[in-house]
Amino acid sequence: MTPDEYGDKFSDHKFEQYKLFIQKSENEKNGRFQVHKFYLWIISAQLLSIASLWGVRKSINFNLYVEIILLILASMAIASALWAYCSSHMAKAYRKQIHIILNMEKFLPISPYSQEIEMLFGEKIGNNALLHDKESNLVCALTISIWAVCATIVIFLFFYRL
DSSP states (O other): OOHHHHOTTHHHHHHHHHHHHHHHHHHHHHHHHHHHHHHHHHHHHHHHHHHHHHTTTTTSOHHHHHHHHHHHHHHHHHHHHHHHHHHHHHHHHHHHHHHHHHHHHTTSSOOHHHHHHHHHHSSOOOTTOOTTHHHHHHHHHHHHHHHHHHHHHHHHHHHSOO
């Protein structure tokens, strides 16, 4: 709909919609950080469980010890896979939000969101902004690191007989 078809309040209403969408985007960003904190907490607790089991390794049966460790490692693998999936899903949603915000800014006299992003990242962005990929890449790197830790522990358990 063009501004002429809409009427006198087009700019005011468009700006109010823009403010609401920016607030929604900020709320979802805070939610993403909460999700990341949750998965970091879960995986840290699992690593702490493995470390605390090291102290009792000689007092329990080796097979039971290995089964407990493998169970914890399996839960770590599941948690890290879920974390990577959630991060990927949130990244896609964020890219869509950026696209909508940039399109809404075309109707505004200024483009504050675009300018802020350009200042933060030092490059001009377009409708195909992939800003959230840095966060997704970090989560993927952490997930790979977690899998590497799991594999190292398994190898250590099977080659180093307590």
